Amino acid sequence: MHNRLALLVTLVAGVLFGFGLSWATMIRPEVVISFLTFDDLGLLFVLGAATGLNLLVFQLLPRLRKRALLGAEFEKRPFNADRKSLLGGALFGIGWGICGVCPAPALAGLGAGNTDLLIAVVAIFIGALLHGLLAGRAKAAN
């Protein structure tokens, strides 16, 4: 895969994603909270459009082509849920319900000028650090 071209494509993909989050107002934590309290279910359309489009792409493209357009193999998702990952999902949801932020909108919202979201971004980094340190210790103990 042409490395520079791939990174350029990756940047464009990220910009589209961040722009879409802004357009959908999902970068505003209050909008996410009003979804989670059933006051405005519009985010169903965000999820539906984004996932629906990719359901087609993820299911059809690997059947039509052996490799991605720049030559690499399509990544599979070898993910099985277990108690740990479901606990992780549960904690993630609690955090989401408290602040109305998730990883990508935190970054996009910061770009759109909501500097308060820097607090969330730093906290997400610290949370990921704690996870890595604890996971590493648990592994060493086994």
Place this chain on the structure above:
Amino acid sequence: MIESLFPNGIAHYLVGGLFIGLGVATLFALTGRQGGASTFFSACWSWLIKTPFFQQGAFLGSRNWRLVYSIGFVLGGLLYLALGLPQAASQMPAWKLAVGGLLIGYGGRLGGGCTSGHGICGMASLNLGSISVVLTFMATGFATALLLKAMGWGV
């Protein structure tokens, strides 16, 4: 009924969702990569922390493109701001962003992904594990937000 469920209409939600989907689809179609957002927050630590966990191949091999992808998110928001498109201010209290952010960072990594990784890529892959994590964080997300609202701590 419809107006009360969607008091702000649905057009901008649909259009925004299509842009998001186009971003993920572009990444997958051209590079074959699944563009979740949360692994970035672990992979970045591999530049600083030399423990075996943070030096795992999955982080070393993806940190460069994940950094570029995440910079793209910020630039996408900046582009929206630069175009002068409508945006309402947010007044989320700092303590909520801090506590919520910690849980999102820790839980997202323990859960192996977030709203984009499991929510978009995992569901588009029809991965049952991802779908069960999505249902789990949806359930606790709704429960937490409704509880805070009932306690008078909502927005």
